[in-house]
Amino acid sequence: MKEHLTEKELIEYQFKLASDIRMEEVSSHLESCAMCREYLERLKRKFSALDLLREDVKISEDLVSNVVEQAQGGVGNLTVKKRLLRFAHKDEWRWVGAVAAVLMVGLTLLVANLARQGRRYGPVKKPGSPIVEKPADTLRPQSEARRMLFARDEKKADAADEFEQPPFAPASAIELVVLPRRDNVQITIYNSADLTLVRERRNLTLKKGWNWLQFMWANTLIDPTSLSLEPLEKADKVDIQQLVFPARLREVGRWLIRSEVSGRVPFEITYFTSGLSWRAFYMGTLSQDERKMDIQGYVRVGNNSGEDYENAQTRLIVGKVHLLDEIAELARRPYPYGWPFVRGDRIRSISGALEVDSIEIKDRLVVAGFFDDEEIGRKEIKKEGLSEYFLYTIEGTETIPDKWGKRLLSFEAEDINVTSLYKYDEERWGNQTIRFVSFANDEKHNLGKTPIPNGSVKIFSQADEPVSPSASRDGQGYLSYVGGTGIKYIPVNEDIELNLGPARLVKVEPTLMDFRTDNYVFGNEGNVSGWDEIRTWQIEITNTRELPIEIEITRGFGTAYWTLQTDITYHGLPARDSTARMAVVQSKHDATHARFNLNLEPRSKRIFEYTVTTYHGAREETFIKSKEQEKM
Amino acid sequence: MNDTDKSLIDAHIQGDPTAFAELVRRYGDSMLGYLMRMSRSREQAEDFFQETFKRVYEKAHTLRGNRFKPWLFTIATRVAIDGLRKQPHCVSLNQNLDCDNGRCEQLSAVADTSWEPSQKAVRAERKEQVRLAVESLPERQRATLILAYYQQLSYSEVAQVLGCTIGTVKTQMFRALKTLSQRLPDISEEMR
Numbered sequence: 001m002k003e004h005l006t007e008k009e010l011i012e013y014q015f016k017l018a019s020d021i022r023m024e025e026v027s028s029h030l031e032s033c034a035m036c037r038e039y040l041e042r043l044k045r046k047f048s049a050l051d052l053l054r055e056d057v058k059i060s061e062d063l064v065s066n067v068v069e070q071a072q073g074g075v076g077n078l079t080v081k082k083r084l085l086r087f088a089h090k091d092e093w094r095w096v097g098a099v100a101a102v103l104m105v106g107l108t109l110l111v112a113n114l115a116r117q118g119r120r121y122g123p124v125k126k127p128g129s130p131i132v133e134k135p136a137d138t139l140r141p142q143s144e145a146r147r148m149l150f151a152r153d154e155k156k157a158d159a160a161d162e163f164e165q166p167p168f169a170p171a172s173a174i175e176l177v178v179l180p181r182r183d184n185v186q187i188t189i190y191n192s193a194d195l196t197l198v199r200e201r202r203n204l205t206l207k208k209g210w211n212w213l214q215f216m217w218a219n220t221l222i223d224p225t226s227l228s229l230e231p232l233e234k235a236d237k238v239d240i241q242q243l244v245f246p247a248r249l250r251e252v253g254r255w256l257i258r259s260e261v262s263g264r265v266p267f268e269i270t271y272f273t274s275g276l277s278w279r280a281f282y283m284g285t286l287s288q289d290e291r292k293m294d295i296q297g298y299v300r301v302g303n304n305s306g307e308d309y310e311n312a313q314t315r316l317i318v319g320k321v322h323l324l325d326e327i328a329e330l331a332r333r334p335y336p337y338g339w340p341f342v343r344g345d346r347i348r349s350i351s352g353a354l355e356v357d358s359i360e361i362k363d364r365l366v367v368a369g370f371f372d373d374e375e376i377g378r379k380e381i382k383k384e385g386l387s388e389y390f391l392y393t394i395e396g397t398e399t400i401p402d403k404w405g406k407r408l409l410s411f412e413a414e415d416i417n418v419t420s421l422y423k424y425d426e427e428r429w430g431n432q433t434i435r436f437v438s439f440a441n442d443e444k445h446n447l448g449k450t451p452i453p454n455g456s457v458k459i460f461s462q463a464d465e466p467v468s469p470s471a472s473r474d475g476q477g478y479l480s481y482v483g484g485t486g487i488k489y490i491p492v493n494e495d496i497e498l499n500l501g502p503a504r505l506v507k508v509e510p511t512l513m514d515f516r517t518d519n520y521v522f523g524n525e526g527n528v529s530g531w532d533e534i535r536t537w538q539i540e541i542t543n544t545r546e547l548p549i550e551i552e553i554t555r556g557f558g559t560a561y562w563t564l565q566t567d568i569t570y571h572g573l574p575a576r577d578s579t580a581r582m583a584v585v586q587s588k589h590d591a592t593h594a595r596f597n598l599n600l601e602p603r604s605k606r607i608f609e610y611t612v613t614t615y616h617g618a619r620e621e622t623f624i625k626s627k628e629q630e631k632m
Numbered sequence: 633m634n635d636t637d638k639s640l641i642d643a644h645i646q647g648d649p650t651a652f653a654e655l656v657r658r659y660g661d662s663m664l665g666y667l668m669r670m671s672r673s674r675e676q677a678e679d680f681f682q683e684t685f686k687r688v689y690e691k692a693h694t695l696r697g698n699r700f701k702p703w704l705f706t707i708a709t710r711v712a713i714d715g716l717r718k719q720p721h722c723v724s725l726n727q728n729l730d731c732d733n734g735r736c737e738q739l740s741a742v743a744d745t746s747w748e749p750s751q752k753a754v755r756a757e758r759k760e761q762v763r764l765a766v767e768s769l770p771e772r773q774r775a776t777l778i779l780a781y782y783q784q785l786s787y788s789e790v791a792q793v794l795g796c797t798i799g800t801v802k803t804q805m806f807r808a809l810k811t812l813s814q815r816l817p818d819i820s821e822e823m824r
Contacts, residue, residue: 011809015780016787017802047809049816050781052759053766057668059660059681067682068653071689197753 005029005036010043183266186313187400188391189276189301196276196305198222200269206238206259213255215269220306226272229255237261275305276400278316280410280455284498286418286437286482288462290547293418293437297410297452299392303400311397314408318392318453318489392450413446424508425554433551435483435503442493452490459483459500506549506600509540513609521618530618536611543600553596557614560591561623565611584608637700645693656685659701662783663708669766669778670712680715684708702792705785709775709793716771758817765815773808776801 005013005026012018013026030037185200204213217224224245231238237260245253259265278301285294299316303309392410400406418439423429437459442448460479483500490496514536521530543549564586584598600606615623640658643651663684667677687707695703766774772794779790780801791801 007813008806008810011806011813015805015809017806043813046813046816046818049758049762049818050766050812052755052762053669054782055665057661057665059657059664063664063678063681064653064656064660067656067685068649070682071652071686072649 004033005039007039007043010036010040014040014043014047182310184311184313184397185309186315187276187309188315188317189278190317191278192317194274194277196273198271198273198309201232201266202269203264203266204257205264206257206262208259208262211257211259213257215253215255216251217253218251221273221275222305222307223272223274224251224253226270227253228270229257230268230270232266232268234261234265238265273305273307275303277302277304280453282452282455282457282487284437284457284459285479286420286459286461290420290437290461291418293416293439293459294412294414295416296412297455298407299410299453300405300407301398301400302405303402306402308399308401310399310401312400313396314394314398314400316392316394318451411450416445416447420549422503422506422549422551423554424551426510427554427556429502431508432502433506433508435500435506436497437500438495438497440493440495441490448492451492452487452496454486454488456486457484457498459498505544506551507540507542507544508551508553509542510555511538511540512536513538514611519619521622523618528617530620530622531616532619533614533616534611535614536609538607538609539596540605540607541598541600542605544603546602548599548601550597550599553598554589554593555596555610555612556593557612558592559614559616561615561620562592563613563623564594565613586610638698641692641695641700644689652685652689655688659704663704666705666778666783667708667712669782670709670775671716672767676715680708680711683711683715687711699789699792702785702789705779705783705789705793706795709779713771713775761815761817765812768815769808769811773804773811776804777808777812780805 009018009022009026013023013030016023018026030040181202183201183203185198187199188197190196204211213229215227227243229240229243231240239258241256241258243253243255278299280297280299282298283296287293301314301316394408398406398408416439418437421436421438422433423436424433439445440447441452459482461482462479483498485499485501487496487498512535514534516534517531518534519530519532520528523529537555539553541551541553584596587595587597589595594612596608596610598606598608637655637658640651640655644655660681664677664681667680667684668674671677671680684704684707688704691707766777769777775794776790779785779793780787785793787798787801787805791798794801
């Protein structure tokens, strides 16, 4: 058998498509090959998606009766259209069938029209008379109060056939009353799609029979297509019949609820909205020796959805979740489907105002007490892995009014071992030295419990001089801003390298000291066909900081055919200081670059030289041959 | 066909009205499940279901041998494929509102709240991806996959249903799986 199994062989094995002999061969191979076993597991996981379509389907007794009745000669419960089609297929009855179909359709329309008129002109309630519940709380947020209205159809309250026919949707809001406020609400913010899932629980007082519940989403970014209502108790006695969007009423939906019980029933209303967002940012504080760092992670949740969320349990999704539709686009529609009027300008203006208002909002939050440090300190964000994305649950509840934002502490880690490294690479950053701080998102670095969402990072450093003697004892000196950068999503156990920008106190100055050519090769006609170029560079590094540093210098040679003279000449050091000489590590970085790593003492200068020989023309072949001989 | 199937068919041919109803109950769940995967809606599946058993009722006397289940699925497959060919596939947003009991897949992605909604939403969305991936398969491959994987018919039974050799069934199955391996979404245990 071959070294590893192919995907075809594994699929055939998994689904028993291969012959018995082949199955045995594959099985024995799998016993000895971990890689193929792993690949098989991946395939199994892949195909396990098919199980999502597995569901227990139960036929109803009605369907059985219909089938039996139809088979025994009747037409059972087939649709009218199907009956007509079946009838029309018999040629001899074609015309009779067509006439009968017309008559049936006409009769059906007539009956339906009469029934509708009967309801329309039936007894009408006096305005205000059927109010069964007063507004429960005058302190309720306005946006919430205007959203939820509830009506009951009491026309058939005492009728024996109260469940026989659903009532037609009420044409006015005269009978509608305000519902009790939310008992609780949970919001889950999917940042990548400008999407938030809202689950709210409310206690509705139902009466036996038909009930109407009205939901309005005017001036919000709620996606009406996502509205859903479910009873949390007595589900077998309460049936959500339909959700209708009445004509001529914009941004209104009404649920028809059939209840077999009277009294309070808790319901859960869920929907998607856009306009809620969150972003992560981080503050790092380097210790004086810059070997340790404390880091705090925050999230700032902003609400521009048009709706207030009081005491909401807040959950944040990190990572991208593929969604079938752009909810923001759906939310711009005043009507669920196909209405021509679009309010895009208003939405855009809100979105545009978000960043502009951020600072002002933040200031207002400080005044209003939303940035209470003690409160932030108490809050904790619980993280939970969900496949390729991540769920952060903020402990407790938060109130996030419309147009407001709130900063929450995400995590805190202390004494993270970090490595400071200065880098010099003319091809990438010109003649500037760039400073980097690196660590890893793992347990060794007191991190690694969760992935780190993308966001901005600001790094500060403990200054040398403390504010006061007591502050010095506490290690709380002045903080100086070191630099800032943005980070991308960092999975667990991945390295993080923060680019803190140019370092003014560490300088690298390369100087070309010598240039010559040598080893000319002449062609048959006496022309030069190959030569070597030999350059000697002097690199001067100055560290004016009070701390020792490590620096990485990358030098490019413009060709893949080069050799570096390993005998580096050092300046500014005692001739026999072999330890210091060893401090410079030289390595081939890639085909055209070499790297030099060295450490510098505080307030010191180091100079070293290297000589590089580059090969050109016919000398490139000489270079290649010499390399091949070295390998042999 | 086990003895009960055989006795029920015989009883039905001899005019016992309860025998046919018992057959419908016996195979109704798996047959409706099969037709729901083959069709585009529950309503359509129920129409196919009725048509299938109507043909069983009428053609029971033509059943030869003792393999009722493959024969039943053969009829259902023909009914479904013929029915799907007659009706062009069109997707309307409004159909979401017409579906009852939350059975409509598109709407369930946002409307089903019987469990954790965010996970439910993602799960429903993935389910839709799987459904679309299965629906995108050619008819024969789709029928082979559904019969073998979901209905758990043996390959020889599938061959009987589709009227072809076991080799052809395996080829169709492999092609279906090969296509699906490219189109199925990645899921992990947490999301299942």
